[in-house]
Amino acid sequence: MxxxxxxxxxxxxxxxxxxxxxxxxxxLYPVGLAIKVSPEVRGVHDYIEALPEGSVFLLSMDYDPxxxxxLYPQAVALLRQAFRKNLRVIGMTLWLPGTGLADQVMTQxxxxxxxxxxxxxxxxxxxxxxxxxIINMGQDLYKAFPTDYYGQPTRELAVLKGTQTLRDVNYxxxxxxxxxxxETWYVYGKDKYKFELGGGCTGVIAPGLYPLLRSGQIxxxxxxxxxxxxxxxxxGQKERAVAGMDAQSAxxxxxxxxxxxxxxxxxxxxTSRKQGEAR
Amino acid sequence: MIFLRRQLPLVITFVMGVVFAAQYYVPHPxxxxxxxxxxxxxxIIGIFALVLGVTSLFHIHAVKIRRKEPxxxxxxxxxxxxxxxxxAGFSYSSTAxxxxxxxxxxxxxMTAFGWIYLNMMVPLQGSMFALLAFFIASAAYRxxxxxxxxxxxxxxxxxxxxxxxxPLGEMLLPASGDVTQWILNVxxxxxxxxxxxxxxxxxxxxxxxxxxxxxxxxxxxxxE
Amino acid sequence: MSFELLLGAWVATxxxxxxxxxxxxxNPLFKLAEHLYVGVSVGYTIVKDYDLLVRLIYEPMVKxxxxxxxxxxxxxxxxxxxxxxxxxxxxxxxFAFIVGVGSGLAIPRIxxxxxxxxxxxxxxxxxxxxxxxxxxxxxxxxxxxxxxxxVLLIGVVSVLFYFFFSIEHTGPVRVAARTGILFLMxxxxxxxxxxxMARMSLLIGRLSDLIEYADPQxxxxxxxxxxxxxxxxxxxxxxxxxxxPDKG
Numbered sequence: 162m163x164x165x166x167x168x169x170x171x172x173x174x175x176x177x178x179x180x181x182x183x184x185x186x187x188x189l190y191p192v193g194l195a196i197k198v199s200p201e202v203r204g205v206h207d208y209i210e211a212l213p214e215g216s217v218f219l220l221s222m223d224y225d226p227x228x229x230x231x232l233y234p235q236a237v238a239l240l241r242q243a244f245r246k247n248l249r250v251i252g253m254t255l256w257l258p259g260t261g262l263a264d265q266v267m268t269q270x271x272x273x274x275x276x277x278x279x280x281x282x283x284x285x286x287x288x289x290x291x292x293x294x295i296i297n298m299g300q301d302l303y304k305a306f307p308t309d310y311y312g313q314p315t316r317e318l319a320v321l322k323g324t325q326t327l328r329d330v331n332y333x334x335x336x337x338x339x340x341x342x343x344e345t346w347y348v349y350g351k352d353k354y355k356f357e358l359g360g361g362c363t364g365v366i367a368p369g370l371y372p373l374l375r376s377g378q379i380x381x382x383x384x385x386x387x388x389x390x391x392x393x394x395x396x397g398q399k400e401r402a403v404a405g406m407d408a409q410s411a412x413x414x415x416x417x418x419x420x421x422x423x424x425x426x427x428x429x430x431x432t433s434r435k436q437g438e439a440r
Numbered sequence: 441m442i443f444l445r446r447q448l449p450l451v452i453t454f455v456m457g458v459v460f461a462a463q464y465y466v467p468h469p470x471x472x473x474x475x476x477x478x479x480x481x482x483x484i485i486g487i488f489a490l491v492l493g494v495t496s497l498f499h500i501h502a503v504k505i506r507r508k509e510p511x512x513x514x515x516x517x518x519x520x521x522x523x524x525x526x527x528a529g530f531s532y533s534s535t536a537x538x539x540x541x542x543x544x545x546x547x548x549x550m551t552a553f554g555w556i557y558l559n560m561m562v563p564l565q566g567s568m569f570a571l572l573a574f575f576i577a578s579a580a581y582r583x584x585x586x587x588x589x590x591x592x593x594x595x596x597x598x599x600x601x602x603x604x605x606x607p608l609g610e611m612l613l614p615a616s617g618d619v620t621q622w623i624l625n626v627x628x629x630x631x632x633x634x635x636x637x638x639x640x641x642x643x644x645x646x647x648x649x650x651x652x653x654x655x656x657x658x659x660x661x662x663x664e
Numbered sequence: 665m666s667f668e669l670l671l672g673a674w675v676a677t678x679x680x681x682x683x684x685x686x687x688x689x690x691n692p693l694f695k696l697a698e699h700l701y702v703g704v705s706v707g708y709t710i711v712k713d714y715d716l717l718v719r720l721i722y723e724p725m726v727k728x729x730x731x732x733x734x735x736x737x738x739x740x741x742x743x744x745x746x747x748x749x750x751x752x753x754x755x756x757x758x759f760a761f762i763v764g765v766g767s768g769l770a771i772p773r774i775x776x777x778x779x780x781x782x783x784x785x786x787x788x789x790x791x792x793x794x795x796x797x798x799x800x801x802x803x804x805x806x807x808x809x810x811x812x813x814x815v816l817l818i819g820v821v822s823v824l825f826y827f828f829f830s831i832e833h834t835g836p837v838r839v840a841a842r843t844g845i846l847f848l849m850x851x852x853x854x855x856x857x858x859x860x861m862a863r864m865s866l867l868i869g870r871l872s873d874l875i876e877y878a879d880p881q882x883x884x885x886x887x888x889x890x891x892x893x894x895x896x897x898x899x900x901x902x903x904x905x906x907x908x909p910d911k912g
Contacts, residue, residue, distance in 0.1 A: 167750040169582070173578040173581075173582075174580055174687065174688065176574070176577050176578045177574045177577070177578065179577075179689045180573060180574055180577045180867070181574075182868050184573075184864070184868055184871050185871055185875075188868065188871055188872060188875055189875065194607035194608055194611055195607060195611070197607075197610055197617060198608050198623065200621075209598075211770035223564065226561060226562040226565040226566050226865070227565045227566060227568070227569040228569075228866075229562065229869060230566070230865050230866050230868060230869020230870070230872075231862065231865045231866070231869075257490075257709060257712055258561070258705065258709075259542075259710065260566070260908075261544040261554065261557040261558065261561075261562075261708075262562065262711065264544050264545060265544065265545070265558070266871050268545060268548060272548065273780075277550055287490070287712070288483055288485025288716070288720070289483050289484075289487055289490065289716070290479070290482050290483040290486050291454030292766075292770070293479040293482035293483060293486075293765075293766075293769070293771065294479070294483055296479045296769065297476065297479040297480055297483065300472060300476035300479065301476050304476060304480055305480070307719075307723075307724060308719060308723075310543075311543070311546075312719075317692075319455050344777075344778075347771045348770075348774060348777045348778070349769070349773060352773055352777045353464075353773075363862050364858045364859065364862030364863075364865065365858065365859050365862045366630050367858050368632060368851070368854055368855045368858050369632050369636075370622065371625060371628055371629040371632055372545065372629050372632050372633040372636055372782055372785075374611060374625075374629075375625065375629045375633075375785060375807060375816075376781055376782060376785035377782070377785070378777070378781060382875075384858070385858065385861050385862055386861070386862075386868070387605050387606070387861065387864055395830055401872065404872070405865065405868040405869070405872065406606065406607055407607075408864070408868045409605075409606050409610075409861065409864055409865065409868065410606040410607055410609065411608075411865075412548055412573070412577075412864040413602045413603070413605070413606045413608075413609065413860065413864070414606075414608065414609075414863070415577070416577055416580055416602060416860055417599055417602055417603065418579060418582070419580055419581040420584050420595065420598075422581070423580070423581050423582070423583075423584060423585060424584075424585055424586055424595070427585045427586075433450065437485070444711060445752070445753040445756070446726075448757060448760075449756040449757055449759070449760035450760070451903040452760040452761055452764055452904075453760045453761075453763055453764035453767075454769055455759060455764070456764030456765045457762075457764045457765075457768040457771075458769045459767065460764075460768025460769050461749050461767075461768040461769075461771045461772055462768075463768070463773070464769075464772035464773065477732070478765060479769075480736075480738070481733075481735060481736035482736075482762065482765060482766075483720060484720055484733060484737065484740060485736050485738065485739055485740045485743070485758070485761075485762060486741030487713055487716050487717060487720065487721075488741070488743045488744060490709060490713050490745065491713065491744065492743060492744070492746065493709075494706055494709055494710055494713070495747070495757060497702075497706055499770055512830065514695050514696065514698075514699040515699070516697040516819060517699040517700055517703065518700070518702055518706075519703065519744055520700075520703065520704075521699070521700045521701075521702070521703020521704045521707060522703045522704075522706050522707040522710070523707070524703075524707065525703070525704050525706075525708055525710075525711065526707045526711055529707070529708075529711030529714075530711070530714075540709040541713035541715060541718075542712055550668070553711065555668055555672055556704060556708075557708065558672065558676075559671075559672035559673075559675045559702050559808040560675060560676070560679060560700065560701075561678045561681050561701070561704045561705060561708060562676075562682075563676040563680045563870075563873070564679050564683065564697060564700065564701035564704065564731065564798025565701065565705070565867060566680075566870055567679070567680045567683035567684060567697075567869040567870055568683055568698075568870070569866050570683075570684075570699065570866045570867045571684070571686060571687065572685065572863045572864060572866065573863040573864050573867035574687055574867070575886075576860055577861045580673065580860075580866065581896075585865075587855050590845060590846070591849075591851045593846060593849040593850060593853070594686060594849040594850070594852050594853040594856070596853065597849065597850040597851075597852075597853025597854055597857070598854070598856040598857045598860075599853075599857075599859065600853075600857075601853065601854045601856075601857030602857040602860055602861070604795065605857065605858070605861055606861075609829070618805055622804050622805065622807075622812075622856075623850060623870035624854055625807040625812075626807055626812045626815050626816055626876045627815070627819060627847060627850045627851060627854070628814065628850070628851045629807070629819075630815070630816045630817075630818075630820045630823065630847060630853075631819060631823050631847050631848055631850075631851035633782050633785075633786065633816075633820050634819070634820045634821075634823035634824045634827070634844075635821075635822065635823070635827075636778050637776075637778065637779055637782055637783065637820075638824065639835025640774050640775070640778035640779050640782075640826050641779065643770065643774055644770075644771055644774055644775060644779075646709035647768075647770055647774075648767075648768060648771070649826060650682050650764075650767050651764065651767050651879065653769065655743075658759055658763045659756045659760065
């Protein structure tokens with residue numbers, strides 16, 4: 162086996178080590194490169210910024226612990242902005258395993274911003290059905306969620322006063338990690354009940370949501386950790402997402418170098434084989 | 441009896457399918473009320489669907505333990521995880537002075553159930569998926585080769601997007617950010633739109649086949 | 665720092681490191697963590713399920729007297745008949761109801777959302793009308809410019825042609841399909857780039873937590889548990905090599 166062949170069959174644990182080091186070092190020694198904000202992230206931010214005080218904002222945290230690194234920072238940034246704007250916030254999730262995380266983020270940010278459950282925000286929790294749940298909420302919010310997550314009757318909550326159905330919600334943002342997410346909210350929700358819809362998502366599903374962004378079916382899209390970092394820059398509170406961007410830069414370049422090397426070695430092997438055949 | 445076993449399910453599917461497809465176009469209050477009620481029913485039926493998923497898992501690992509198959513000790517760990525979590529979920533919280541009833545926090549105080557969720561379930565699931573970062577790098581190194589012009593185009597697009605989505609890439613090559621935006625908003629959007637239209641047409645066709653009884657796989661097997 | 669927080673940090677760190685040992689080799693630490701993960705997830709689902717049964721069925725029915733919920737309760741119970749061999753056919757009625765309603769709800773909504781709306785946005789005007797008359801905008805950075813509208817239209821049509829396998833890809837159809845392939849390659853490249861970003865973000869998240877738990881206030885959990893994990897792995901490796909190979 163020549164050098165190129167040996168390099169292509171290198172023990173994959175060496176590649177694991179390279180990726181590990183490229184992730185760890187920038188986290189320990191951050192540089193803090195500037196982050197440019199994209200129009201799709203600005204779309205969500207500017208819409209919330211323009212909402213008058215007292216508007217109803219529904220944040221559906223449709224993800225599980227696997228997607229926490231990408232979507233949790235998005236949830237924190239959105240809630241901080243919504244609470245700062247004194248919007249009436251409704252939190253919920255379409256994903257059962259994500260209920261605890263959604264509860265944690267709402268409680269944490271609300272406490273930080275001095276907001277009270279029942280008066281300034283409500284956490285509805287999870288209910289089965291996704292599409293049929295959204296339709297049920299669109300028909301009658303109190304029928305879909307007779308109580309909030311903590312057992313308080315929703316009809317008695319001050320924060321939901323005047324909100325009978327999804328038609329009374331001013332803005333819905335779905336933070337999605339897969340199916341039962343943004344598309345579900347559009348198909349079973351916005352299509353009939355005509356609320357404005359924005360989205361946040363993991364990097365895996367982000368490219369697939371651009372058709373909805375282009376057609377105006379969603380008015381903005383926060384894609385992955387990069388989107389979360391852009392949002393943190395917009396609200397002026399740089400935290401975990403921004404801190405992770407240096408590591409993101411390092412790992413991306415590591416992958417680019419690996420891919421280039423792979424192709425260089427492959428070319429060398431092909432050339433030497435052709436030369437061997439010519440002889 | 442044959443009608444009950446074979447034909448009745450197909451009749452139910454047909455009637456329900458046609459009624460609820462037509463309901464979309466009928467804004468009459470009675471029609472809306474029917475939609476509200478039946479979507480509520482679907483939420484309740486969804487609870488039983490969860491039960492089905494959970495019981496099959498129990499069965500698989502119970503068999504493993506009973507037959508003492510290799511690795512049956514790990515099945516015991518699995519059962520310990522299940523029953524430990526259930527016990528925490530229905531325990532009494534002395535700090536909050538009430539039953540936990542499946543809540544992660546009570547009045548801002550973390551329960552034992554919440555402790556298991558945040559310190560076991562979240563790190564375990566997060567770490568499982570974090571492993572993928574290593575495997576994608578290894579796979580990219582071993583197999584991402586420009587064997588043809590199309591593959592080379594895929595590779596170039598991937599490199600541009602990877603550069604354009606990170607601050608270092610935008611700093612070294614400012615054009616990469618703009619080109620990435622164009623690729624995502626125009627080229628990628630057009631392809632994904634075509635795929636979305638195609639998949640949606642297929643989904644509608646499948647739904648129609650189910651309603652008209654041509655597609656029956658959803659009914660499952662079993663003696664008729 | 666409270667004992668629960670400290671214990672939680674050590675348990676979370678330990679389990680994270682056990683999962684990461686898979687990168688070296690499949691081993692008992694990973695298997696332990698893997699089975700624990702499945703167990704805890706199932707236990708969580710069961711607890712939430714019971715909570716829902718009480719909140720959505722028991723309380724509305726018994727406390728508020730909404731007895732119409734007996735109908736979905738009956739249908740749901742029919743689903744469980746799947747486990748009784750002689751009564752499996754009863755579960756078909758439940759599945760028929762769910763699938764029938766689901767299909768009926770989906771058809772008009774999918775047509776409206778994903779077919780009509782998407783086609784509507786594709787067939788936009790190829791020139792813009794301004795005060796002076798029609799004009800052609802060609803700013804590539806503006807997705808709504810006329811040039812990009814043409815590119816988008818070509819992309820959508822050519823990819824749809826590529827996926828239409830009922831006719832032979834010859835002549836003009838072949839040209840359209842080949843164009844579609846080029847668009848597809850760029851889109852898949854973009855998808856790969858975004859997937860890399862997503863996967864790396866997940867790793868960044870876990871390592872950020874490990875760095876936080878290496879702090880003295882958490883008793884340097886990451887460092888001590890990291891050393892312990894490496895030691896256990898090395899010991900296990902030595903034992904594996906010492907064990908004679910299985911005969912036959």
